[in-house]
Amino acid sequence: MLVEAREIRKNYRVGGETVEVLRGVSLDLKEGETLALTGESGSGKSTLLHLLAALDSPDDGTITLDGVFLQNLDEAGRARQRRKTVGLVFQQFNLIPSLNVSANLAFQARLADRHDAAWHAEVAERLGLTAHLRRFPEQLSGGQQQRVAIVRALASRPRVLMADEPTG
Numbered sequence: 001m002l003v004e005a006r007e008i009r010k011n012y013r014v015g016g017e018t019v020e021v022l023r024g025v026s027l028d029l030k031e032g033e034t035l036a037l038t039g040e041s042g043s044g045k046s047t048l049l050h051l052l053a054a055l056d057s058p059d060d061g062t063i064t065l066d067g068v069f070l071q072n073l074d075e076a077g078r079a080r081q082r083r084k085t086v087g088l089v090f091q092q093f094n095l096i097p098s099l100n101v102s103a104n105l106a107f108q109a110r111l112a113d114r115h116d117a118a119w120h121a122e123v124a125e126r127l128g129l130t131a132h133l134r135r136f137p138e139q140l141s142g143g144q145q146q147r148v149a150i151v152r153a154l155a156s157r158p159r160v161l162m163a164d165e166p167t168g
């Protein structure tokens with residue numbers, strides 16, 4: 001199993017009030033499988049994705065990412081496991097504004113120690129970005145920026161791709 005979540009609970013504290021967002025979510029994701037999370041705005045999709053990607057920790061429940069129990073890791077260990085395993089496309093794309101498209105792709109892959117220029121060229125080509133590699137994020141349309149974010153997420157050849165609102 002690539003991703004296993006068991007009875008995940010997550011609350012946020014907002015000005016002395018507790019907001020229960022996730023109340024016992026379980027899911028399994030196998031290699032090669034596709035899973036779509038749907039739900040109305042504010043229902044907790046991004047919150048769940050961030051937990052599965054080891055960006056944040058649940059208040060209760062367990063998450064296993066590619067065989068590793070996340071709660072046994074400290075922050076640095078979670079970051080390592082995330083870089084090794086997960087490609088992440090954020091709802092706000094989080095491209096680095098001072099880097100052109102090409103450098104945005106390389107930066108992410110270097111963090112994971114998996115820079116591979118031939119692979120970058122291939123995924124950029126497949127997502128129709130070859131003509132835009134020298135542009136900066138602010139010089140791209142919303143859909144183009146989103147495709148850069150997807151290519152960047154794939155740049156390190158992750159085991160699992162997690163995308164927040166990828167068709168937005």
Ligand SMILES: Nc1ncnc2c1ncn2[C@@H]1O[C@H](COP(=O)(O)OP(=O)(O)OP(=O)(O)O)[C@@H](O)[C@H]1O
Pocket residue numbers: 012013014019021039040041042043044045046047048091
């Ligand atoms: N850092 C935070 N602090 C407090 N409340 C938060 C925080 N992040 C999210 N929330 C609240 O948690 C709930 C779930 O938010 P989340 O972003 O996970 O929803 P979503 O399903 O991704 O929504 P959307 O479809 O609009 O992207 C919302 O009620 C939101 O207001």
Ligand SMILES: [Mg+2]
Pocket residue numbers: 045046047091164
């Ligand atoms: Mg969201």
